[in-house]
Amino acid sequence: MADNASDLTPSRMPSILPILSVNFVGTLGFSIVVPFMVFLVTDWGGNALVYGVLASTYSVFQLIGAPILGRWSDQIGRRKVLLVSQLGTLASWVVFLVAFYLPTDTIIQVDSGLLGQFALTLPLIILFFARAADGLTGGNVSVANAYLADITDDVHRTENFGRMAMSTNAGFILGPALAGLLGASVLGEMLPVIAALLISVVASVLTYFGLTDTHADMLRTKPGLSNACKVFGQDTKEVYRLKGCSETPKTDLMRLPRIPQLMLVNFLVMLGFSFFYIAFPVHAATRLNWTVTDTGIFFAVLSLFMMLVQGPLLARAAKVVSQRLLVTGGGLILGLGFVALFWNTTPSIYLAALLIAVGNGLMWPTFTAVLSEFAGKEHQGAVQGMASSLSAAASIIGLIGGGLLYDWMTAWVFLLSAATITLAALVAFALPHAGSGKPAGAVAGAST
The missing domain is CATH 1.20.1250.20 (MFS general substrate transporter like domains)
Incomplete structure (x- = not known):
């Protein structure tokens, strides 16, 4: 298997099953938190505003981390960055699990006509750190799509991305259902978090052992035309432009x-x-x-x-x-x-x-x-x-x-x-x- 996407020919294209499995398992771990997160927030002192801020924390830190991870994946390879992303998610679940063992004593009490009534407790603050860590390393979706693009030829591109969407939807179907079943146990909301942690371990193992590395097919040197003009001290100017290399301002x-x-x-x-x-x-x-x-x-x-x-x-x-x-x-x-x-x-x-x-x-x-x-x-x-x-x-x-x-x-x-x-x-x-x-x-x- 070649390390560079440019070396892949249609006859040598690897199976997409490993990346579909990674995507499914990652989505499963993410979606399993949806049904029970609000119960934790309210149990630990928060209200609807705190829940909204907590949910947006992931998105804010993903805005910071995803572009960086995307650029790294172009430079050092998709598999390495996917593994970093999966390990970051795994670490965030460990932090999340720690919150269950902390006392729920009130640190700050808020009673405002604008913000409502809520209390900031130590488990709630730890929960914010967990979601921030997951968001900061949350470039796995975009990098997984880039990986799929690397190993897919034009003939099968639409079909394969359709399969990727199906693996995502399957994760979102099974995740909340699994959360509902596990949340009904004697361990309550802790068991879905443990399950999400174990699912994250599986995703990391699949990424490490199941994927081969690919890189973006990048242009690493500036092209030019060989001629004798510069040898004789003549100034030359390039008149070509690479299509797709210029950036268009948002205002344009x-x-x-x-x-x-x-x-x-x-x-x-x-x-x-x-x-x-x-x-x-x-x-x-x-x-x-x-x-x-x-x-x-x-x-x-x-x-x-x-x-x-x-x-x-x-x-x-x-x-x-x-x-x-x-x-x-x-x-x-x-x-x-x-x-x-x-x-x-x-x-x-x-x-x-x-x-x-x-x-x-x-x-x-x-x-x-x-x-x-x-x-x-x-x-x-x-x-x-x-x-x-x-x-x-x-x-x-x-x-x-x-x-x-x-x-x-x-x-x-x-x-x-x-x-x-x-x-x-x-x-x-x-x-x-x-x-x-x-x-x-x-x-x-x-x-x-």
Whole structure:
């Protein structure tokens, strides 16, 4: 097996099963914390705001760590960086587990009309350190995708990335369900954390023994033309430009046709979904009186619905419905799903899960395809990078803001999510059909 991706030919492409296994196990370990994290926060003195800040801690530190890990993976190899990421996650679970053995004495008590009532305890502070450590080394998803790209030829690229998405969805289905089962034991929330730690050990072992190293196919020297001019002291200037090597400023990207509207849709969808993501676990624990098992089952069912919609339903709908209508209609259905969460009955909650899965499953994959088309080949990486940055910013704002708003508004925050998503759907409806004009890259090229 060659160490460099450039040495790989279609006949020598390695199996993608090891990286799929690493991705599945990593997702399983991450998703297992979703159902019970809010119970720990409230038991250790926090409220919805503290839960929101805790959830955003991972995202904030991932913003710092992921770009660094990505660059390292280009330089020293994907496998090494994936192993660093997995070991960082393993260390974070060890820190997490330590919190269970610490006294829950109050260090700081807060009683504010703005922030609500909560206490900072030593286990809660340790929990913040654990999530920060995991986020700082949390570049495993992007590096895993880069690894898959390294070992995949063009013929099988779409198929293999589809398999990667399926492994992710499978992890998100099994993780919450497993958390629900383990959380019902006598050890309570400690057992899922122990399970996550053991899963992280398995992921580290799979990374070390199951993956061979790959590197980015990077240009390490500046090309030039050999000629005699410099020998005789003549000054020469290169007149070539490497396609894709120049960086486009974000201000120029926002001048590309339809990109500002698409970025607004991207931001609004992530903001509305983040309100839901942080508010619903608190709502389930405090208003619905759900247990860890109830919450785990809900998220497992939601993930299962999502996988079914993004597979056969979307494939059929895309053949008969335009992209604009899929994005707009999916957004409106998603908004209705958030509205259904307002009523505290089990049928309405699971109806909401179905509507959220259908709406998001139709809207989001279609939206990413539309964004890719309008970005064009020349600006694809820059546009996707800007969209990722805006998504991260929206997530941080939504997670912290959603926790704060839930303390003020309780279930009304779900209607705010619905309004935000509906606004995104209306902005998307104002866009022309994808493919109705030149892609953004072509227009930009003509203007220069």
